[in-house]
Amino acid sequence: KAGVTQTPRYLIKTRGQQVTLSCSPISGHRSVSWYQQTPGQGLQFLFEYFSETQRNKGNFPGRFSGRQFSNSRSEMNVSTLELGDSALYLCASSLTEESGNTIYFGEGSWLTVV
Amino acid sequence: AQSVTQLGSHVSVSEGALVLLRCNYSSSVPPYLFWYVQYPNQGLQLLLKYTSAATLVKGINGFEAEFKKSETSFHLTKPSAHMSDAAEYFCAVSEKGGGNKLTFGTGTQLKVEL
Numbered sequence: 227k228a229g230v231t232q233t234p235r236y237l238i239k240t241r242g243q244q245v246t247l248s249c250s251p252i253s254g255h256r257s258v259s260w261y262q263q264t265p266g267q268g269l270q271f272l273f274e275y276f277s278e279t280q281r282n283k284g285n286f287p288g289r290f291s292g293r294q295f296s297n298s299r300s301e302m303n304v305s306t307l308e309l310g311d312s313a314l315y316l317c318a319s320s321l322t323e324e325s326g327n328t329i330y331f332g333e334g335s336w337l338t339v340v
Numbered sequence: 341a342q343s344v345t346q347l348g349s350h351v352s353v354s355e356g357a358l359v360l361l362r363c364n365y366s367s368s369v370p371p372y373l374f375w376y377v378q379y380p381n382q383g384l385q386l387l388l389k390y391t392s393a394a395t396l397v398k399g400i401n402g403f404e405a406e407f408k409k410s411e412t413s414f415h416l417t418k419p420s421a422h423m424s425d426a427a428e429y430f431c432a433v434s435e436k437g438g439g440n441k442l443t444f445g446t447g448t449q450l451k452v453e454l
Contacts, residue, residue: 230383257440269430269444282441316383318440325434326372326391329442331384 228253230319230332238338244305247335251298251319257281257327258300260292263314263334272315275300276323304337312339342367344433346445354453359418361448363405363431366412373414374432374442375405384430390414401425426452 231250239245251258259282260272271284275294292302298319304311314334320327347362365371372391376384388399395407405416414431428449432442 259440259442261442268446269432269442271441271443274439274441276439281439284441318384318442320440323439325436325438325440326389327440328386328389329374329440330386331376333383 230317230330232315232317232332232335234335235333236336236338238340239307240340241307241309243307244303245307245337246301246303247315247317247337249300249302249317249319249332251300251317252330255319255321255330256298257320257323258294258298259318259320259329260300260302261316261318262286263316264310264312269316272302274323281323307339309339311337313337342371342433342435342443344431344443344445346429346431346448348448349446350449350451352451352453353421355423356420359403359416359421359425359450361416361429361431361450363414363416363445364412365414365431365433367433367435369436370407370409371436372434373405373407374434375399375403375414375416376430376432378428378430378447380427387416387429421450421452423452423454426450 257276259274274282294300317332374389375387431445
């Protein structure tokens with residue numbers, strides 16, 4: 227069965243632009259979460275979606291947003307990009323919204339802001 | 341808020357030696373605990389998770405971890421290191437009732453030497 231798929235894998239954007247990253251969860255999984263990974267801050271939780279509703283949100287500015295579609299696919303958007311947004315963005319999926327689920331990660335989307 | 345502490349940002353072992361990666365959590369209620377491994381330029385792969393079914397948890401690739409409530413620890417071990425174990429290892433915690441939000445430790449880079 228296919229794993230968590232993230233697109234694009236690599237992208238370069240200019241300061242002030244916006245970016246949209248896409249995530250397809252494992253088939254049958256209905257919960258999707260997003261994380262940002264940087265050398266300085268490590269792995270930080272962005273948000274979690276289940277049944278098209280945001281369930282949890284991390285401590286990030288409003289420039290970071292996300293959504294989930296009826297087929298459980300998810301997108302996250304970052305507007306007005308800053309140099310500090312350069313990071314690996316990881317998507318994770320799990321079967322339900324309940325804690326304790328096995329959580330599977332994708333390969334990530336590498337974003338470079340110049 | 342829950343937190344995870346990983347002692348030792350870098351650990352070096354000889355091939356065939358015991359691997360011990362330390363993780364301590366802070367939570368008044370035993371949470372769910374996870375160990376993930378990340379190889380260069382890849383996403384996170386789940387090694388094992390603790391969900392209160394058994395205190396000694398066996399995972400993939402010969403790794404195991406023991407949950408010790410009295411010490412609030414969940415250390416990862418492997419009896420005999422292999423060169424292919426060289427990677428970064430992350431301990432993570434999720435709160436019961438908190439959905440799939442993971443709080444990660446800062447990671448431990450494992451180096452395996454001949």
